[in-house]
Amino acid sequence: EVHLVESGGGLVQSGRSLRLSCAASGFIFDDYSMHWVRQVPGRGLEWVSTITWNSGDVGYADSVRGRFTISRDNAKNSLYLQMNGLRAEDSAFYYCAKAMAVAGATLDSWGQGTQVTVSS
Amino acid sequence: DIHMTQSPSSLSASVGDRVTITCRASQGITTYLNWYQQKPGKAPNLLIYAASNLQSGVPSRFSGSGSGTEFTLTISSLQPEDFATYYCQQSFSTPRVSFGGGTKVEI
Secondary structure, X not given: OOEEEEEOOEEEEXXXXXXXXXXXXXOOHHHOOEEEEEEOOOOOEEEEEEEOOOOOXXXXXXXXXXXXXXXXXXXXXXXXXXXXXXOHHHOEEEEEEEEOOOOOOOEEEEOOOEEEEEEO | OOOEEEEOOEEEOOOOOOEEEEEEXXXXXXXOEEEXXXXXOXXXXXXXEOOOEEOOOOOOOEEXXXXXXXXXXXXXXXXXXXXXXXXXXXXXXXXXXEXXXXXXXXX
């Protein structure tokens, strides 16, 4: 069974940094693209970032490009999101999600999320 | 960027009703369209992928159709556990994907 567990969220001041982690199990981690998606409570889903199976291609939403960096460690079955220069509008639940393919964006498994709150 | 528009944003329905949700893309995405269900306090769950393919374990009362710019999600007979928010997502412009605004299905 696929299991994704996010960690690293918390309360942080505007302008500071946080690093989110996602521990994966139950599947061959380096066979799949991975994504971060965020959601402000009561609002819709917003795609944040993507990384392909071998880190060969990454993508970012315009709202986070230049501030956030996605990475993965296939040896540790882990996905990361380094968030710098945090803003109040970055406050949300952050989900890691597994794609159905090495470079796909159909998200067939999701973690339960970690909450990030940025105080201004 | 491809913009996804869902309608309606919310709807009221009863158990046993047939429910249809529409998703429109700002440009053609062939069948690179997925549907997710999200219940309060939970992560989203994949229902339909590639416009019309039922994800494993999803009840057959859910179906999807469409191609190009217009897509629909249909629940043939609404069950109590189906009251949730539904999102469409385009995966045409991978890695830059986008979600619709969501449709809340309420009693």
